């Protein structure tokens with residue numbers, strides 16, 4: 632995107648980043664964070680200098696997903712250094728608050744925390760920043776649309792979610808604020824048995840692709856519901872790094888190649 636594309640409210644907070652890609656979903660629990668992390672690791676494996684910003688202030692998940700401990704330092708004494716894991720630079724509220732502490736804030740505080748995680752972190756020059764958005768359509772989505780020239784948004788959906796039109800709501804919101812929607816990723820697309828490899832099309836096949844086309848979105852790919860994805864994700868070793876030659880890593884890599 633052209634620098635200054637969203638100068639409206641005080642300028643671009645990520646001027647050191649070539650392309651910012653938001654990963655969004657209509658609702659929680661569809662695997663948006665898992666997808667964001669694995670795509671970020673995939674971009675890094677493709678040789679891009681990659682950042683990962685956890686924009687979910689209330690429910691940050693990056694400490695668990697990246698398996699990083701400790702708190703960020705500050706090399707220049709002014710800005711925080713991002714945490715580093717699997718070749719990416721990452722920042723999340725999870726690195727800044729105690730694990731068990733609930734974050735009870737009103738909207739404006741969330742907005743200023745989000746702005747600080749962009750402006751007051753020494754991201755350095757990056758090729759791609761993946762932003763893990765909170766689910767739904769709220770303040771954070773607006774802040775991102777107004778303060779960052781987003782290259783675009785990727786919408787993660789499960790097959791049922793598609794049927795329930797949550798993804799469509801997300802699509803319409805990004806269109807309203809002039810953020811290009813780069814496409815749809817279907818997560819938990821089919822059940823892949825860890826024992827025998829049998830593929831069960833629990834929700835039928837092809838529905839998400841048809842729906843994406845109907846909504847005028849690209850279909851970027853499908854990721855199966857598989858035990859290994861859950862175990863690696865919740866264990867802090869994203870599957871793209873943990874099993875780099877496996878079929879799941881290849882699926883994420885293929886999507887990253889389409890986006891990069």
Ligand code: ADP
Nearest residue numbers: 659660661662663664665855856857860861864
């Ligand atoms: P969201 O960010 O949409 O709330 P998460 O990424 O936290 O969702 O995923 C919710 C749960 O589902 C996590 O336990 C995660 O490990 C699991 N999960 C996500 N995608 C898959 C998948 N393709 N296969 C198996 N488990 C998955």
